[in-house]
Amino acid sequence: MTTATDEFETQRPLLLGLAYRVLGSMWDAEDVVQEAYLRWMRTDRTEVRDVRAYLATTVSRLALDQLRSARVAREAYTGPWLPEPVATDDLGPLDSAELRDTVSYATLHMMERLNPPERAVLVLRDAFDMPYEQIAQAIGISAATARQTHRRALKHLDSGRQRPRPTAEEHERLLTRFLEAAAGGDLATLTGLLSEDVTVWADGGGKARAALRPIIGRDKVVAFVAGLAGRYGLGTVRPVSVNGEPAFHLSSGGTDRILTGEIRDGQIHSLFTILNPDKLTRVRLTT
Known part of the structure; x- marks a missing residue:
């Protein structure tokens, strides 16, 4: 029964x-x-x-x-509030484009406008x-x-939600190239990877050091990323999968963060960095 x-x-x-x-x-x-x-x-x-x-x-x-x-x-909330990232394996079946789209990190972030x-x-x-x-x-x-x-x-919602999404391979490749360029101080490559109106969002929630306002625009983002990488380095970098998409776990100086992004037309349109430790419990962080 x-x-x-x-x-x-x-x-x-x-x-x-x-x-x-x-x-x-x-x-x-x-x-x-x-x-x-x-x-x-x-x-x-x-x-x-x-x-x-x-x-x-x-x-x-x-x-x-x-x-x-x-x-x-x-x-x-202290600084920008970002959604809580969740390991893809814990999200249940994502066997349709609609299910994948409505759980993607960029879409969840855009839905905060509603x-x-x-x-x-x-x-x-x-x-x-x-x-x-x-x-x-x-x-x-x-x-x-x-x-x-x-x-x-x-x-x-932003019109970018209606555009064709990149493959997982392209998504991971662009984020990997971004991290490699940041680590190597390659400003020309960084500039080429970012859209003109790219935005960086960082969520520390007052519990981890993070920018309190979004960084907007290619030139500002390149200077911001290069400055951080040059001063603190990236630490250990490992690929993870969150919200149905490739992302990276960065660990440096006792601080963990998840980095993911939104790709449009072959360039990085948004970057999301989640540092608030309370929001990292749903991602299996390897050390």
């Missing part, structure tokens, strides 16, 4: 992926899914027609409430292909409003 716990555990990977995409934090996502489990255990299952839809609705509502309160805390309903609708529609009628029920809006919210969310 299938128990309530069995039914929930069957859906847990999907629910965790949903909550993580909405919240950008696996820590918060796990709290939301656990709360959904507790509510599920108090639910009369005979009244539930579609377990997957019911649980997705519950998690969506809990994640929305969590996101609204989290956004207030993120406004007081308000909570826009973010939830985008995830439910793009990642999980949920009909607008079910989205409406999950979010507590009409189907017409859900459709309009989805269009608005897509419009708010």
